[in-house]
Amino acid sequence: MIYPIVVYGDPVLKKEAQDIEEGSIDVKKLAEDMFETMASASGIGLAAPQIGMSIRMFVVDGSPLDDEEGEEDMSDFRKVFINPEILWEDGEEWVFTEGCLSIPGIREDVSRPERLRINYLDENFKEHEEEFDGMKARIIQHEYDHIEGVLFTDYLTPFKKRILKGKLANITKGKCDADYKIKLPKKK
Structure with a gap:
């Protein structure tokens, strides 16, 4: 199932997500749906809040980056993090320069440490x-x-x-170019 991507302005994107209790949801089915949603939007990472679920889960698939010359091997970088x-x-x-499926049309330079260790x-x-570095670490950090x-x-x-205030306000109103289904924030 392909979910719509929640866009900038929705409170779920600014909220700290909750841990997942084993057996509380079908994480295998959700992971499958998240990979499908991410691929349909040409993404390389997708977190549960981006599909409106405030739970601590994200998926990554760096294989689309594997074609780029000089980049690290990303062919095996397809993982679920719970x-x-x-x-x-x-x-x-x-x-x-990072972009985000929840902030379509905006890309900006972000500075991050090159290595990390993560438990999941x-x-x-x-x-x-595990430890990750380079682009794998960046995708995980994002x-x-x-x-x-x-x-x-x-x-x-x-x-x-x-400078970006107007563009961000437009995304909140749905005035943005996304070649995937988006979900706008509820009006107050």
Whole structure:
């Protein structure tokens, strides 16, 4: 099932998500739906809040990046992260232009540490503790931010936020170009 993507302005995107109790939901089916939703929107990561669910789960698939010359091997980077916890981040901060399915049409430079260690459960509720670096770490950091209620625009300078204010307001109203189904914030 393909879910609509919740866009900027919806409170679920700014809320810290809740842990998932084993057996409380069908995480395998949800993961399958999230991968399908992400692929249909040409994404490389998708967090549950982006489909309106305030739970600590995200999926990543870096394989679309594998075609890019000089990039790290992303062909095997397809994972489900449930109740993740970043244990540490370190290394040089590096800047990369990020985008987000919940903020269509806006891409901005974001600085993040190059490495991390994360503890998480997979779709079988098997525990893992792994280290990632480079683009894999960045994708995880971006999606992890979603379950913490943080968007990449939160890292921008006040000046940059002022410049984008009108575009962000338009996204909230549905005045944006997205070639996938979106869900607008409920009007107050």
